[in-house]
Amino acid sequence: MKLKPQLQALVSNALKRLVEENLLPEIDLPDINIDRTRQKEHGDFSCNIAMLLAKHVRCAPRDLAKLILDRLSAVGIVNKVELAGPGFINFFLTDEPLYQAIRDVISEGSEFGRTDIGVGQKVIVEFVSANPTGPLHVGHGRSAAYGDALARLLRAAGYQVCTEYYVNDAGRQMNILAVSVWLRYLELCGEEMDFPVNAYQGDYVWDIAASLHRSQGDALYRKISDVFVGVPPDEPLGGDRESHIDGLIERAQKLLADDYARVFDQGLNEITDNIRRDLVEFGVEFDRWFSERSLHNSGEMEKAIQTLESGGYLYEKDGAKWFRSTDFGDEKDRVIVRDNGQSTYFASDIAYHLDKLDRGFDRLIDVWGADHHGYVARVKAALQALNADRDRFEVLLVQFAVLYRGGKKLAMSTRSGEFVTLRELRSEVGNDAARFFYVMRKCEQHMDFDLDLARSRSSENPVYYVQYAHARICSVMVQLSEKKLKLANPADAKLELLTEQHEKDLMNELSRYPEVIEWAATNHEPHQIAYYLRELANGFHSYYNASQFLVEDKGLRDARLALIQATRQVLANGLGLLGVSAPESM
RNA sequence: GCCCCGGUAGCUCAGCUGGAUAGAGCAGCCGCCUCCUAAGCGGCAGGUCGGACGUUCGAAUCGUCUCCGGGGCACCA
Numbered sequence: 001m002k003l004k005p006q007l008q009a010l011v012s013n014a015l016k017r018l019v020e021e022n023l024l025p026e027i028d029l030p031d032i033n034i035d036r037t038r039q040k041e042h043g044d045f046s047c048n049i050a051m052l053l054a055k056h057v058r059c060a061p062r063d064l065a066k067l068i069l070d071r072l073s074a075v076g077i078v079n080k081v082e083l084a085g086p087g088f089i090n091f092f093l094t095d096e097p098l099y100q101a102i103r104d105v106i107s108e109g110s111e112f113g114r115t116d117i118g119v120g121q122k123v124i125v126e127f128v129s130a131n132p133t134g135p136l137h138v139g140h141g142r143s144a145a146y147g148d149a150l151a152r153l154l155r156a157a158g159y160q161v162c163t164e165y166y167v168n169d170a171g172r173q174m175n176i177l178a179v180s181v182w183l184r185y186l187e188l189c190g191e192e193m194d195f196p197v198n199a200y201q202g203d204y205v206w207d208i209a210a211s212l213h214r215s216q217g218d219a220l221y222r223k224i225s226d227v228f229v230g231v232p233p234d235e236p237l238g239g240d241r242e243s244h245i246d247g248l249i250e251r252a253q254k255l256l257a258d259d260y261a262r263v264f265d266q267g268l269n270e271i272t273d274n275i276r277r278d279l280v281e282f283g284v285e286f287d288r289w290f291s292e293r294s295l296h297n298s299g300e301m302e303k304a305i306q307t308l309e310s311g312g313y314l315y316e317k318d319g320a321k322w323f324r325s326t327d328f329g330d331e332k333d334r335v336i337v338r339d340n341g342q343s344t345y346f347a348s349d350i351a352y353h354l355d356k357l358d359r360g361f362d363r364l365i366d367v368w369g370a371d372h373h374g375y376v377a378r379v380k381a382a383l384q385a386l387n388a389d390r391d392r393f394e395v396l397l398v399q400f401a402v403l404y405r406g407g408k409k410l411a412m413s414t415r416s417g418e419f420v421t422l423r424e425l426r427s428e429v430g431n432d433a434a435r436f437f438y439v440m441r442k443c444e445q446h447m448d449f450d451l452d453l454a455r456s457r458s459s460e461n462p463v464y465y466v467q468y469a470h471a472r473i474c475s476v477m478v479q480l481s482e483k484k485l486k487l488a489n490p491a492d493a494k495l496e497l498l499t500e501q502h503e504k505d506l507m508n509e510l511s512r513y514p515e516v517i518e519w520a521a522t523n524h525e526p527h528q529i530a531y532y533l534r535e536l537a538n539g540f541h542s543y544y545n546a547s548q549f550l551v552e553d554k555g556l557r558d559a560r561l562a563l564i565q566a567t568r569q570v571l572a573n574g575l576g577l578l579g580v581s582a583p584e585s586m
Numbered sequence: 587g588c589c590c591c592g593g594u595a596g597c598u599c600a601g602c603u604g605g606a607u608a609g610a611g612c613a614g615c616c617g618c619c620u621c622c623u624a625a626g627c628g629g630c631a632g633g634u635c636g637g638a639c640g641u642u643c644g645a646a647u648c649g650u651c652u653c654c655g656g657g658g659c660a661c662c663a
Contacts, residue, residue, distance in 0.1 A: 338661040545627040
C-alpha cells in the first residue's frame with residue numbers, strides 16, 4: 001500500500017480521537033497533507049495539520065501537534081515520530097518500505113508506477129491538429145511531444161485515454177493551399193505570373209504541384225490570362241492580399257469545376273501523409289485522425305447550429321449569423337456563418353467538441369498553441385450554451401519554442417515558408433534529445449531551444465545523463481555474465497544488506513516514483529518526470545562511483561544487483577513516458 | 587486599451603497547490619579513473635525570488651497595483 005495514505009489515516013484517526021475526547025471541536029477537517037521532507041533531519045514525511053488547525057481551535061500549533069502526536073497509534077513502518085519546528089509532525093520510517101519498493105519494481109516491471117487515480121474515467125486528448133497546409137514545424141513539435149507525453153502519463157495514472165488529431169480539411173486555408181498548388185502547377189506547365197503574396201510560398205508546394213503534373217499531365221492546365229480575369233489586384237499592385245487570393249479561389253473553382261477537388265485533395269493528402277509520417281517517426285501515434293469535413297458531411301455541423309438557433313443563442317447581423325457568446329463570459333459575440341454562407345472554423349469546432357462529448361468522454365483535453373488562447377472562452381461558451389458541462393473541457397496552452405543556433409535566434413513564419421521543420425530538427429538533434437528538451441519545460445513556459453546544446457553529444461546534454469545511467473546498468477549486467485556469474489532471482493535478494501547511505505537514497509528515489517506519476521498526471525506536467533529522472537540518475541551515478549556492485553560476497557552482490565536492476569526498470573519506465581529511448585549501451 | 591503566459595544564481599530553468607536554511611543543470615574554480623563506461627562523482631563560489639503594498643503564525647508561492655519581455659484581441663485557421 002502507498003505510504004502517504006497510510007500516514008494520512010494515522011493522523012486522521014488521531015484527530016478523531018481528539019474530537020471524541022472533546023479536545024477538538026467537530027469541524028470540517030481540511031485535507032491532511034503528508035509531504036516528503038526536504039532534509040533528512042526532518043524525517044521521511046511531515047505533516048503540517050497542527051499549524052493549519054491551530055487557529056480554528058485557538059490552540060498553539062505546537063501544543064496541538066503534541067496532542068495529535070500522543071494519539072498516533074503504532075504502525076510497523078513508522079520508526080519514530082517527532083514534533084519539530086513551529087508545529088510539524090515528522091515521521092521517520094523503517095527501511096521496510098524501501099525494500100518493498102524494490103520488490104514492487106521487480107514484480108511489476110514496466111507496470112511499476114501505475115496508479116489508479118484515473119480509473120473509470122474516459123479522457124480524450126487532442127493535440128497538434130496543425131492545418132494540413134504545410135509541414136510540421138518546431139512549434140508543432142513541442143505540442144506533439146507534450147501532448148503525447150501527457151497522454152502516456154494519463155494512461156499510467158489509470159485513465160482510459162484516446163488521442164486525436166483534428167484535421168482541418170475544410171475551410172479557406174485549405175482553398176488557399178489548393179490555389180497555391182495549382183498556380184505552381186501552371187508554372188510547371190510553362191506559364192509565368194506574379195505569385196500571390198498570400199499564397200503558400202514554401203518549396204513543398206512545388207513538390208505537390210510536380211506530383212500533380214506527373215499524374216495529371218496537362219489535364220488541369222488553363223490559360224493564365226483566364227485565371228486572373230476579374231480578380232482584384234494583389235498587394236504589391238496596391239490591392240488587398242486577402243481579396244486577391246479569395247478571387248483566385250473563386251476563379252480556380254469555376255475554371256476547374258470538378259477537377260478542383262483533384263488539386264485540393266492532392267494537397268490535402270500529400271501534406272497529411274507527410275505530417276502523419278513525421279509524427280510516427282517522432283514516436284507519436286494517434287488513436288484517431290478526425291476529419292473536419294466529416295462533420296459537414298454527417299450533418300453534425302448543421303445540427304449544432306440548429307441547436308444553438310433553437311436555443312435562441314443566435315442572431316443575424318450584417319448578413320452573418322452570430323453566436324451570443326457574451327452571454328457566457330466571452331468578450332464579444334462571434335460569427336458562426338459568414339455573410340457569404342460559409343460557416344466559420346468556430347462552427348465546426350463547436351460541432352467537433354459536441355461530438356467528443358457524445359462519444360462519452362468524461363474529460364476533454366485540448367492542447368493548443370498559445371496563440372489560440374482567445375478561442376478558449378468562445379468554445380467554453382458554446383459548450384455551455386449547449387448544456388454541456390464546461391468544466392469537463394480543458395485547454396492547455398503550449399507557449400512558443402524559440403530556436404537558437406550559435407546563440408542567435410531563428411526567425412519563423414509559416415506563410416513565407418521560412419521555418420525550421422520538425423523533420424529538420426529531428427535530423428539535427430535526434431528524436432531523443434528533441435523530445436526530452438521539449439518536455440523539460442512546463443507547457444506554459446516560453447522555451448528557448450538551444451540547438452547547439454541539444455545536438456552536442458557531450459556531458460552538457462541532459463538527455464544523455466539519464467540514458468547513460470540506464471546504459472551503465474545494462475553494462476554491469478553484461479560484465480556479470482562475462483565473469484561467469486549469475487544473479488539469483490532478484491526477488492529473493494537480501495535487501496537488508498543494503499546499508500550504505502547511497503543505497504538508502506537510491507531506494508528512497510525509487511519508492512517516490514508512483515507519487516511523481518500521480519502528481520505529474522493530475523497537474524498535466526510531464527516535465528516533472530524529466531526532473532525526477534535526472535534525480536534518479538544522479539542517485540545511481542553517485543552510488544556507482546562510491547560502490548562496487550560485482551563484489552565477491554554473493555549475498556551483497558545480489559542485493560546490489562537487485563537494486564540497480566530496479567533502478568534500470570524505473571529509468572526505462574520514466575523515459576518511456578516521455579517517448580525517449582532507453583539504450584543498453586552508449 | 588483589454589486578455590493570456592513569463593520574470594528565481596552569469597545563462598537555461600525546477601521549486602510538490604502557503605511551510606522548516608530557496609534547488610538543479612550549464613558556464614567558472616579545485617579535486618577523483620592500476621577499479622563494473624570519466625557522456626560519471628565530490629567540493630567551492632554564485633540569489634534584494636522584477637518592484638511596492640497587503641493577507642497570514644509563516645509568502646518565491648495567495649490578492650491588489652506597477653515595471654519589463656512574449657503572445658493574443660477577424661465575417662482567418
